[in-house]
Structure formats: structure tokens, C-alpha cells
Amino acid sequence: MAPRKLAAGNWKMNGNRAALAEIDTLIAAHPVPGCEVLICPPAVLLHPMKARVGDAIALGGQDCHAKASGAHTGDIAAAQLKDVGAAYVILGHSERRADHGETDVAVAAKAAAAHAAGLTAIICVGETEAQRDAGETLDVIAAQLDGSIPDGATAANTVIAYEPVWAIGTGRTPTTGQIAEVHGLMRERLAGKVADAAQVRLLYGGSVKPGNAAEIFAIPHVDGALVGGASLKADDFGAIIAALAAA
Known part of the structure; x- marks a missing residue:
């Protein structure tokens, strides 16, 4: 059985309460989307968004701390995300790795904390342009997978996102x-780390738009x-969701 498809939107540091109207439009246009839909x-905005959408779509955080609580000003614990309605959390995004110096070890610790709190961790991997040009892409992705996925990861609590x-x-x-080359490598590499590796959802991210979504979703091992x-506007994200449902 193929993994369940997932369309995940990462709003990053964008949006306000007025932007929640886009979610109303999205749900109205896609009441039965044909795949799982997630907004991070x-x-x-997590609490007001959860109050607004109920169970119509899943919600997630964009990061969490590796510790369950404590003197960590400005950080958010995985359990706190769970408490306000999050089901997922994005970890190891390249912007976190670059802007905050996050290492594979740090990402793995955060993923373990997310699992302990009952969240599904979306672990991001991806190469830089210099690494791509040097022919190092597959080695970089393999190393990030090996270092960022904690013990106890399963298809139920872990999603992998490839974002060059x-x-x-x-x-x-x-x-x-x-x-296709990277997603094939990820599927193979996961077999040595996750018991149900064939069911782990592998997402592609990086300038996904309505115009290229169908082509991307036709690639083997791309599960969303x-x-x-493009997730900030209901029309754009809705078109991507429709393309994924039809894939």
C-alpha cells in the first residue's frame, strides 16, 4: 500500500489573524481534498487557527526545543505545540540550519522530543548549490538522514522532506x-533506519507551484x-492539493 499523500504548507514568518480567511476559502473549496492537508x-497563529478550522485540516509548528520545559526564553516545547492543537512540527529546515546553526545532532534531539510529545516530525534535508555543483548531493542527503533521524522513528511519527x-x-x-534520484536514495537509506521505511512519506519542497505540481507528483517516491x-494563498495551495489528489 502506498503512503498516504500529504500537502504541507509552511507559512514561515508570514501571516496574521486576518490571513486566516485564506484557510476558510481553502476549506470551502476543498471540503474533501483527497489527501491529507497540513498548515504550519x-x-x-496556531491557537486561533485551530479554533477556526477544527479537524478540517491538520496543524503543525515550525520548530520545537529538544527539552520538555525549562529556562529557554523564546523557545517552544513540543508538548506546548501539542497542547494548542498541533499534530506535526517541521524540524531541520534549511533556514533553521543556516540561520541558527542547527546540526543533524540537534535536529535528531528535537525529533525525539517531538515523538515523545506525540507529534509527527517533518525532518528536512537538502543540499546547497555549491554541494550540488560539486556532485556531493547524494552524500550530503545520506549524511543528513543518518544524523537527523532519531531512534524510534516510524512511518507514523516521521515524514522526510527533501528541500534543495x-x-x-x-x-x-x-x-x-x-x-527522482534523491527520493530513490532516501527510500533506500530509510530501510536501514526505520522498520516500516516503505510507508514513510517523502515530500518534495522547493518552489512548488500550481504550474509544476503535477509533474513533481508523478515522480516515484514523491508522496506530497x-x-x-504558494501555501499562503488559498487558490495556489488549493491547486497544488488538487494536483496531489489526482496523482
Whole structure:
């Protein structure tokens, strides 16, 4: 049985309470979306968004701390995300790795904390443009997978998102062959780390748009997408959701 498809939207540091109207439009247009739909808004919007959407779509955080509680000003514990209605949390996004110096070890610790709190961790991996040009992509992805996935990961509590750093927010996307190569490697690599590796959902992220979504979703081992800017507008994200449901 193929893994359940997932369309995940990462709002990053965008949006306010007025933007929640886009979610109303999205739900009205896609009441039975044909795949799982997830929005990861800024943390301050999680509670009002949950109150608004109920169980119509899943919600997630964009990061969590490795500790369950304590003197960590400005951080959010996985259990706190769970408490306000989150079911997922994005971890190890390239923007966190670059802007905050997050290592594979740190990502694995956060993923373990997410699992302990009952959240599904979306663990992000991806190469830089320099690493791609140097022919190091597969080695980089393999190392990030090995270092970022904690013990106890399963298809039920872990999703992997491939986001080539050079494609995020740039309008550039890898070729279908490049995406297929990386997703094939990830599926093979997971077999040594996760018992039910064939059921772990593998997402592609990096300038996913309505115009290229169908082509991307036709690639083997692409079980959905982690969408950035295009998830902010109901029409754009809705078109991506429709493409995934039809794939």
C-alpha cells in the first residue's frame, strides 16, 4: 500500500489573524481534498487557527526545543505545540540550519522530543548549490538522514522532506530526474533506519507551484510536498492539493 499523500504548507514568518480567511476559502473549496492537508503557521497563529478550522485540516509548528520545559526564553516545547492543537512540527529546515546553526545532532534531539510529545516530525534535508555543483548531493542527503533521524522513528511519527536549498524561494526547481534520484536514495537509506521505511512519506519542497505540481507528483517516491510561499494563498495551495489528489 502506498503512503498516504500529504500537502504541507509552511507559512514561515508570514501571516496574521486576518490571513486566516485564506484557510476558510481553502476549506470551502476543498471540503474533501483527497489527501491529507497540513498548515504550519507562525506559532502565534496556531491557537486561533485551530479554533477556526477544527479537524478540517491538520496543524503543525515550525520548530520545537529538544527539552520538555525549562529556562529557554523564546523557545517552544513540543508538548506546548501539542497542547494548542498541533499534530506535526517541521524540524531541520534549511533556514533553521543556516540561520541558527542547527546540526543533524540537534535536529535528531528535537525529533525525539517531538515523538515523545506525540507529534509527527517533518525532518528536512537538502543540499546547497555549491554541494550540488560539486556532485556531493547524494552524500550530503545520506549524511543528513543518518544524523537527523532519531531512534524510534516510524512511518507514523516521521515524514522526510527533501528541500534543495538552492530551490527554496528562488523559482528554480531540480529536474524530475534529480528529484527522482534523491527520493530513490532516501527510500533506500530509510530501510536501514526505520522498520516500516516503505510507508514513510517523502515530500518534495522547493518552489512548488500550481504550474509544476503535477509533474513533481508523478515522480516515484514523491508522496506530497512541503510548500512555502504558494501555501499562503488559498487558490495556489488549493491547486497544488488538487494536483496531489489526482496523482
